[in-house]
Amino acid sequence: MTGVRNLLLVLNEVPTPTLLTLLAAMPHLEKLEFKGHLSKEEGPTLIVPSLEELVVSNETILRYLQVPNALSIRISGAEIKGHSSISQLEAPSLRTLAINSSLASAVSADLSPHLTSLTWLDPAHGCAVAARSFDSLTRIFFDHISPRKECNDFCELILRYPASCRSLHTLEMRAYPEWDILLHMVQRRNLLPGLGVARLTTLKIPGYPAPLLLVPLTELLGGRSPQPMPPIGELCLGMVDAPYFDVNVPGCEDCIDSRMSCASRLDRHDKKKFDMLATEDGNSKVSERESPEQAKVTPLRGSDPPLPEELQTWFDGWSVRRTVWYAKWIDWNRHSGRKAACDRHDYRELVSITGDLLQGISFDSLVLYLLSREELY
Structure with missing residues (x-):
């Protein structure tokens, strides 16, 4: 097997020395994908200079591998027992990292000084703040189901500390963040003079919002002040209270949140039907949206440079407003339920919004014309 360049292993309880002996016999191995678990048996450290891409289902194997020339690493799970194995990893050439957010505390610029792309594979655990020290990052991707809270947290981080992630120009998220914090974050990052940071130029989200939001967003991504x-x-978010909690207004959650009309029917149900939707432990079943507990945000303290007074006042109460709104949503959902998303919102295939182009079409031409046609909604 000395000529093997691409290896997929699916093994459980494989003896660690046996696996390392196998890998050592492949001097030309360029890609390793390992799914499974090692035995508790310890093994020596193995240097694999030929390896460029590493995909593992948990971090344990990193305790024994040194991959000095690896360009891409993906760790989909974690087995944290005391000190994280990832902190022992030496990968000075690493450019792309996809990682479970429970490992966020172990990720640092010292680990990968040239990292350009960071993907979070699951929510929470402070992943929004972990990227702040990476000046080399050009792309951050929140790649998991409903990462709205983490996207909001990251937007607040950049809003308060706009010089963070100095090289960042692309932000991808399988969620719609709150529009107020998103637009003001992009405005502060792209238009605040004297920062010496890269302009945010590309945003990828599950679908285009209405022109009310899309027009200023494209202007800001293009480095221009919206007029x-x-x-x-x-x-x-509170601006959508009236249509959202009105049983006479049709529409899916995402369309109302994105300020668009929508023909999706409203599901009106009684208490008996709601009880049938309860989980086995008796708690009300919450859909893809956040629960009040998830919606709570611990506000960052201070800003550098200081926020304008209007923004400071607004975001000081942001977490409380979100918690109140989601509490209202869950109470309202006891009697009525909206479809989470219609076919205009795709959480698998994200759309790209830039300062000048929307999927290759000038934003101020055909796209906005189509989006503004009420009969399409």
């Missing part, structure tokens, strides 16, 4: 910039009060 006019929508007031903060028109961007916040």
